[in-house]
Amino acid sequence: MSVLIKGGRVITAADDYVGDVFVDGERISLIGESLDLQADRVIDAAGKYVLPGCVDPHTHLDMPFGGTVTIDDVQAGQTSAAFGGTTCHVDFIIQPHGSSFADALDEWKAKADGKQVIDMGYHMAVTDLKDGGSLEELASLPEQGITSYKLFMAYKGALMVDDETLFRTMQVAAQTGALVMVHAENGDAIDVLVKEALAAGHTDPHYHALTRPPETEGEATNRAIQLARVAGSPLYVVHVSCRESVEPIARAREAGWNIHGETCTQYFFIDYSYLERPNFEGAKWVYTPPPRPKENQDVLWNAVRTDTLSVISTDHCAFLWDGQKTLGKDDFSKIPNGGPGLENRLQMIHEFGVRAGRISLNRMVELLCTNPAKLFGLYPRKGTVAVGSDADLVIFDPAKELTISAQTHHSKSDYNLFEGTRVTGTPEIVLLRGQVLVENGELQVEPGFGQFVRRAKFGEELKPAATAAA
Numbered sequence: 001m002s003v004l005i006k007g008g009r010v011i012t013a014a015d016d017y018v019g020d021v022f023v024d025g026e027r028i029s030l031i032g033e034s035l036d037l038q039a040d041r042v043i044d045a046a047g048k049y050v051l052p053g054c055v056d057p058h059t060h061l062d063m064p065f066g067g068t069v070t071i072d073d074v075q076a077g078q079t080s081a082a083f084g085g086t087t088c089h090v091d092f093i094i095q096p097h098g099s100s101f102a103d104a105l106d107e108w109k110a111k112a113d114g115k116q117v118i119d120m121g122y123h124m125a126v127t128d129l130k131d132g133g134s135l136e137e138l139a140s141l142p143e144q145g146i147t148s149y150k151l152f153m154a155y156k157g158a159l160m161v162d163d164e165t166l167f168r169t170m171q172v173a174a175q176t177g178a179l180v181m182v183h184a185e186n187g188d189a190i191d192v193l194v195k196e197a198l199a200a201g202h203t204d205p206h207y208h209a210l211t212r213p214p215e216t217e218g219e220a221t222n223r224a225i226q227l228a229r230v231a232g233s234p235l236y237v238v239h240v241s242c243r244e245s246v247e248p249i250a251r252a253r254e255a256g257w258n259i260h261g262e263t264c265t266q267y268f269f270i271d272y273s274y275l276e277r278p279n280f281e282g283a284k285w286v287y288t289p290p291p292r293p294k295e296n297q298d299v300l301w302n303a304v305r306t307d308t309l310s311v312i313s314t315d316h317c318a319f320l321w322d323g324q325k326t327l328g329k330d331d332f333s334k335i336p337n338g339g340p341g342l343e344n345r346l347q348m349i350h351e352f353g354v355r356a357g358r359i360s361l362n363r364m365v366e367l368l369c370t371n372p373a374k375l376f377g378l379y380p381r382k383g384t385v386a387v388g389s390d391a392d393l394v395i396f397d398p399a400k401e402l403t404i405s406a407q408t409h410h411s412k413s414d415y416n417l418f419e420g421t422r423v424t425g426t427p428e429i430v431l432l433r434g435q436v437l438v439e440n441g442e443l444q445v446e447p448g449f450g451q452f453v454r455r456a457k458f459g460e461e462l463k464p465a466a467t468a469a470a
């Protein structure tokens with residue numbers, strides 16, 4: 001199967017030109033000004049952008065959490081991703097307490113088996129080094145293509161690890177070439193604040209934010225940075241939401257340390273006031289870290305513009321408002337934390353980042369495609385439009401208008417974080433490894449088409465040749 005994409009405006013992190021892209025099999029084999037080639041399929045992309053398929057390094061599909069399980073399984077979540085132009089993501093395996101890493105990996109692979117629509121990799125979330133996996137076993141994961149370890153510094157009594165576990169994991173990462181990711185919040189202090197709030201009879205959703213103040217995120221971010229320095233491991237701080245955690249990352253990067261950070265789409269748009277909406281509606285925006293006071297939004301735009309933060313992810317962790325979020329109707333601490341977002345990242349950042357003049361098209365591609373691919377061992381197979389790269393491509397119509405809504409999204413969630421938002425610009429055709437994935441508003445592949453990708457170690461490239469062994 002060959003595909004010739006004619007006359008599109010090809011945009012990568014570095015380039016912006018009008019040209020033809022020829023796809024032979026699963027990869028891009030030729031790019032030129034005016035290619036005169038026979039192809040099984042010709043796509044006229046005049047007036048459209050040709051973008052690399054987006055890479056989302058932070059999602060939670062089919063994950064047990066807060067006494068329930070996320071509503072989007074692998075098939076629903078990945079379908080939602082595909083419609084939004086995301087062709088590869090990295091999901092979190094959560095090591096169950098007492099379980100080996102191998103068992104956790106088997107469990108998560110079984111959830112994806114036969115359901116994969118797009119390509120995916122895994123991070124390993126380490127929760128238990130005492131009764132569960134060993135340091136030796138942890139050290140063996142990068143050889144299996146799982147090249148990042150995640151640690152939760154919050155969710156006391158559930159996912160949270162102590163500093164010894166965090167530090168030992170960092171030491172292993174320094175040896176094995178894995179990237180350490182942290183959910184940076186001070187879980188002990190938050191636990192005290194939550195108990196105090198409940199004792200005082202405060203049960204409404206907005207107490208979710210009031211019991212997790214920005215300083216608890218800033219403190220944990222700085223602690224993780226300093227410990228990574230001692231251990232000699234690279235560090236990636238997930239879902240940075242506020243000035244208090246942007247600042248230590250900015251200082252570290254200015255000093256040339258191996259520290260990286262991401263924020264998520266919702267932090268640019270949803271502020272604390274959403275949590276105060278009446279009749280429990282605020283629970284829709286109960287995710288962690290919580291929506292912050294509005295002034296943080298400019299801090300985050302500035303951080304992604306200046307490369308203090310290098311990635312925008314979604315932290316897609318979808319629940320039903322009616323039936324799952326309602327578990328916390330009388331107690332904000334029982335509201336499952338998370339929201340849907342996998343489908344709307346490109347539309348929202350294009351509209352309010354690029355069209356609003358905050359970032360360039362090149363920078364958008366860098367934040368949504370190239371940087372996540374580079375940081376997580378997927379580049380240059382993923383994350384760019386180049387000869388030899390996987391033909392993961394988004395034909396993006398920059399003129400098409402649409403209104404974001406739960407009525408039309410593909411997540412199983414009964415609400416959308418950005419309900420009613422008008423945007424101009426959306427994916428028209430999405431390709432994954434040379435196959436049309438989405439066209440005419442329909443998914444064009446059968447579940448099972450997506451593949452597990454063995455990622456390269458931190459700082460190493462994933463060469464196209466590696467696909468044969470994958």
Ligand SMILES: [Zn+2]
Binds near residue numbers: 059
């Ligand atoms: Zn997350």
